Amino acid sequence: MLLTDGGEPLGAAAPAARWTVEQVLALAPDDASRKAGNKLGTAGPWSDTGGDVAGAVWGLCRGSGSKPYRTVIDTTGPAYKCSCPSRKFPCKHALGLLLLLASGGSAPPAGDPPDWAGEWLTGRRARAEVKEKTPDGGPADPGAARRRAERRAERIDGGAQELEQRLTDLLRGGLAAAEQSGYGLWDETAARMVDAQAPGLASRVRELGAIAASGPGWPVRLLEECALLHLLDTAWLGIDRLPQPLAATVRTRVGLAASAEGPPVRDHWLVLAQYDTPEGKIVTRRIWLYGRDSGRIALLLSFGAAGRSPGQALPVGVSLDAELTPYGGAGQLRAELGPQFGLPVPTGTPPPGVPVTEAIAAYGRALSDDPWLDSWPVTLRDVIPVPSPDGWQLTDAEGDAALPVAATALSRPALWKLVALSGGRPLTVFGECGHRGFDPLAAWPGGSEGGDTASPDPSSRALPDAVAATATATATATETVPLI
Template identity: 65%
Template sequence: MNQQGVRQVVGQGFGQGARWSADQVLALAPDAASRKAGSRLGGSSGSWSEAGWADGSGAVWGLCSGSGSTPYRTVVDTSGVAYKCSCPSRKFPCKHALGLLLLWAAADGAVKETAAPPEWAAQWLETRRAARPKGSSADGPAPVPGKPADPEAAGRRAARRAERVSAGATELEQRLDDLLRSGLAGAEQSGYALWEETAARMVDAQAPGLAARVRELGAIPSSGQGWPVRLLEECAMLHLLDRAWLGRELLPEALATTVRTRVGLPVSAEGPPVRDQWLVLSQQDSTDGKLTTRRIWLYGSRSGRTAQLLDFGAAGRAPGTALPVGLTLDADLVPYPGTGQLRAALGERFGPPKRAAGPPEGISTGAALRAYGVALRDDPWLGSWPATLSSVIPVPGADGVGGSRSGTADGWQLADAEGGSALPIAPGSSARTGLWKLTALSGGGPVTVFGECGHRGFTPLTAWAPGTAEAVPLT
């Protein structure tokens, strides 16, 4: 298959209006099982009746036959994005919503465009939108900084928590000292239980950020060649964070705020909103068994700013915020404080998502490394920095099958098409299917890739082929 044919297979066009692509729809799935089940329902119109969409309202709806006599009523607000289905599933979106969106994305006439949704779908849309406070986003009220009802009581609570965090940081320093005195080789013999106990102590100290870093330390021993060096490096970074917290009064305010965030203290979005046309660069979920974290990267076409949205969902439930990769939002973002912090909160939206003109202007692999280095000066604990690489060619691992037998990205690289430098793809950062999707999209030629550049390499998240505005999620 030639390069043009590969591109047509990997990412189809939008069709009419602001219709999404299949990749954008599947990127919203809460898990692999939902993705598979939704693909089956979206592969044929046989299960659907009365399926339609109204571009003006941003609604897509349909009736899906199930095991019962009454079909499931499914409606999606694409301006939100939000979902409603009469099925008993607790996943959002459910397989019926995914199947409906895939059927709509196919643009083959199975989902017919009409002037307005049926009464049952219109009623849900009206109820949902009427419940939004003025100045809110489609998924909830815009974050508005405000003072607590009782500032003195809030100050006392903050002081008590700071004391507990300081006690936890002091205890953690002692445990790191004990580890280094006894030698790193002992960490392999003691097992994970000691690290989990230490992490639990940090949770008791109300320092979840320290607890998360301790758990990461516990996974390093016996993790492969060179683990003692990695353990020493991470211990040093944790020691630096401990000392920064204990001496936070001596730090500049912006850096002290960053330290509070890294330790795990809550920080509110503040400052004037930034309105822009925000391109959705990527959306990825991670879970620790108790909580699902969704990270969404956005790029402002006018401001040139990159921002990250974070949302959380309990175990088994996807976070509420879902933004299709490759579309743009006319919206406000409210930034969080701190040096080197790109996190923001989604504020008011001023219209439904629209098709993007293409990827942001990219940089070379060397420039991406330099940008990450500059960001580390403001936040030494920064694991990675967002970057869009232009004209890079994916180079598979030396074994020709994507690295190790475990399917990690060992040995893969992204090389500048004009030569000069290359970035290794971070081991274990992408599924093997994502890397081969990137290779197929490239067809041996240069592509534009968005991802995160860190000390272990580059994590590719989204790619664009030359000459097309279609974004292809890789996660």
């Protein structure tokens, strides 16, 4: 629901942020949808396109039948409606319409939506308004809910005790047994944790199967992960003795659902990054936000089942005036997006950054609150991507400290975008800093002074020829550059 500063529905015309092609393609549920959407991202098959000041767009797409498909999108969700029979969500027509708008063409004519689009938009906005005004209700039967929670806690207790016994048997028999057993041992154990209704434990157990025989030093990595799993088991079994924030973190790590607890924080939130992670049959979308006034970092999580992308999406590089309600837990940054007081506005100003040494220290402090934390969001200032014997690293401008680029980032083409954006000059880079290195997610040209867009000297850092050729052009950008 879009509101004005006074809480009333947005009525004045306001320019909506234009989505990029990359952001639209990130909504696609699979590669086939991306290809089909690309084919429809031109003006040829479309007619009667339009939009309104509240962020809706619509159009008719010519198909194989006699009647065109009716497609309408509420970009503030985003949410989609199409008359085609596809079960994918969003369908190729919705992707095509968004790609048409993102391709650099003129904006659709503003006006009132046709009846077929207006009916859906009116219903959707009315439901959002009712949801906003209606307080969350408690369970219909609090006693029954409490009994269900107690039964689940008993099952998790049993699963944690069984997992402790299996870890003990593994250590007594020697870690070599894990290499011989392969994935079978861990798949069976993970299935037992699912039976115990502890999906968080099951997920961590499955990850152990990939460590054995994964390369030099795997016994050390396996022992480290087993120790963290043992720590989580022990924390759950003694959860009554833990401080409330740490107990909330343990519940989340075990797999119990949490809820946003508040109080809401209204701010101008800069969208730093958005990316999807497949987790079995579910796709998890992570959106990182930075509050201009509060200085807070927040994480929005949404989930999509097979064939559907997560519903929540925000264009990277825009700022939105909105309320966020944080979740509980020690060191947790997750929040829930509340009402928005206007349309997103593009901005190219990065958040304030910290030096490399402070980024490492911030991750260390976060670990004291959440020992199972893989990484911590941080913005680095005045860093330069340079080659290293093991891949790439981000070094400060003086060369006194450096962070290795995480292996997961080395395989992404966006690494070369980062190198080209730098061209041997300092950058501001947002990403996740953890024990596996630094995973860059967004960058801005220029260092702490901002706006340093002078032509770089790529040869000073011995960049590859293809990267050096594009460094000067790329480094003149002023907007947020997504790296994933």
